[in-house]
Amino acid sequence: MTQPSLTITPRSLDMQAADLLREQILKGRFAPGTRLLEVDLAAQFSLSRGTIRSALQQLTHEGLVVQSPYRGCAVCSLSSQDAWELYTLRQALESLAARLACDQITPQRVQALQSGLEALARAAEHQSWQELADADFVLHQEIVAISAHRRLQAQYRIVEQQIRLYIMASNALRPNLTQIVAEHQQLVAAIVSGNAELAAQVAKDHNSDGAMLVEQLRQIERHTEKQAEN
Amino acid sequence: MTQPSLTITPRSLDMQAADLLREQILKGRFAPGTRLLEVDLAAQFSLSRGTIRSALQQLTHEGLVVQSPYRGCAVCSLSSQDAWELYTLRQALESLAARLACDQITPQRVQALQSGLEALARAAEHQSWQELADADFVLHQEIVAISAHRRLQAQYRIVEQQIRLYIMASNALRPNLTQIVAEHQQLVAAIVSGNAELAAQVAKDHNSDGAMLVEQLRQIERHTEKQAEN
DNA sequence: AACCTGTAGATTGTTGACAATCAGCAAAGA
DNA sequence: TCTTTGCTGATTGTCAACAATCTACAGGTT
Incomplete structure (x- = not known):
């Protein structure tokens, strides 16, 4: 189906961070409702807050994370x-x-x-x-x-x-x-x-x-x- | 349908920028294929590049803008x-x-x-x-x-x-x-x-x-x- | 002439610092 | 005692500077 690509794909840090976070969330490492603090994640991934922010925005668009202004992100809760x-x-x-x-x-x-x-x-x-x-x-x-x-x-x-x-x-x-x-x-x-x-x-x-x-x-x-x- | 909300909604600058850009694109102000340079837009809206970046990411997720690494954004072209x-x-x-x-x-x-x-x-x-x-x-x-x-x-x-x-x-x-x-x-x-x-x-x-x-x-x-x- | 190569300018990617806003608590007033 | 009001720490929103990468062009080589 997907041919093994030999071309190395340059993946920006924010996307890599999004990939890792997504994996963690889907593995259940972060339970639904868990708050995702930018500073903590930045420290965890050794990246700046801006980069983490971008990753979180990505995941928000994917529906795994919810965002409220000035109150930050959390893993999407289920209803x-x-x-x-x-x-x-x-x-x-x-x-x-x-x-x-x-x-x-x-x-x-x-x-x-x-x-x-x-x-x-x-x-x-x-x-x-x-x-x-x-x-x-x-x-x-x-x-x-x-x-x-x-x-x-x-x-x-x-x-x-x-x-x-x-x-x-x-x-x-x-x-x-x-x-x-x-x-x-x-x-x-x-x-x-x-x-x-x-x-x-x-x-x-x-x-x-x-x-x-x-x-x-x-x-x-x-x-x-x-x-x-x- | 939508009741007129008296609650003023605090809308972050990046979202406001996204709204304006979206409007301009849909009005045809930016033709498909037009490159969207971050510095230019930042100057035009009197905002920082980071904020514009966020707005562009938003529009990318909406499918109005395409993004390629280190080459920037452009209004989505049509096939x-x-x-x-x-x-x-x-x-x-x-x-x-x-x-x-x-x-x-x-x-x-x-x-x-x-x-x-x-x-x-x-x-x-x-x-x-x-x-x-x-x-x-x-x-x-x-x-x-x-x-x-x-x-x-x-x-x-x-x-x-x-x-x-x-x-x-x-x-x-x-x-x-x-x-x-x-x-x-x-x-x-x-x-x-x-x-x-x-x-x-x-x-x-x-x-x-x-x-x-x-x-x-x-x-x-x-x-x-x-x-x-x- | 055609092709490679390296340099320069432009543009995006990333970062850390500063400003704005929020949630919770403590103190004052009813 | 209950409500209100003003702080305080924490957290997000925004910015401007620095690093990485790309495109285009000039110069050299075959």
Whole structure:
């Protein structure tokens, strides 16, 4: 898919800092709600505050960090509203990607999708949810890449990233493994068939466990609300 | 829709600069491809380079400006690929917005949509394409606002902005006025009816003149390519 | 003439210092 | 006791200077 680039890419310090911070956040090193103080981060990375500021702005645009004037940044906190937004948006983007991928499909790409499916099946066999989430991500990334739509790709990445943050934090989502695999097989089959409308439809209906997570988060939210009253 | 806020919003200088720059770009004051030098802009706005830098980063994330390392910023140039991306993405987002708006519809919001339609019809009567584009924008913005989906709203705004840049620059798009109005009436009717699937379908099929603009840009592109060869 | 090479000016990347603003607390008044 | 008001430390917003990098051009080499 991505050819190994021999060209060294000059990456500015602020982007490198953003990469590191993103990684830390997505790994759960900084829990949602954690304040991100510019001076601390600057000291931690041995960079100036301005550079850190730029990195934080980047992550803000990616939706991993929230910013309020004169009050600084914090790792994005999760509400059920946000989860709902992410899942509806993801569905729409995946549906579009599936539709477009049909027009760009080649034997080589079919192969890539198939190996993605195999990785997913292996993860299901191992009953490893982490591995499953990774394989799921790779497969969908592949579909989006095939669509040859840069903006869609960028947007999908951002949405996916935020969803990972949610899954990470809520530690939820124990879906039906075999159903997940079956759904993905169906989706890939639809794309390979070249039937754009079918593929779009399958992608739209596919994400049944998204609703599950949203509902779960709603309940957690209600629960913590009740606790807050006491 | 938006209540007049009496609370004065403290807006940092970099955001104010971004607002002004955005306005200038969308007004066509800076043509696509124009380089945006930090020192010049800093002098023009009487601000420091760092502040301008931040504003440029903001606009980069909005897709109005492109940035390359150590070579600075320029107003985003247009290719037919970009136009295709914007229109496909817009269709998907509008379709989602229409679907979601069905669940959030209230008599008051129906009223807002109706007055939006009237503004569109007036614009068509006046045969003013500028007015039509504005009314179109307001109406769609209203639909997206009704959907109560912050991320969708933000994303739609960005896509719409870029499309405006394209229309601005190519100075194209002389669509069938009465058809446009009819299509919008159909869309609003579908949303008001509360039939989410129908609304989504209508929104998806609605944007027929998008394909037209993409095709037009492709032709312009081929033409300039041929000229470049000579 | 064509190609490499190194230098100069311009422009961006980065930094540390200064100014503006905020949150929390303590003291004064009701 | 409760509210208000003015400090104080902490934190972000802004700036101007310094370092790194790029583009273009001049000069030399084959």
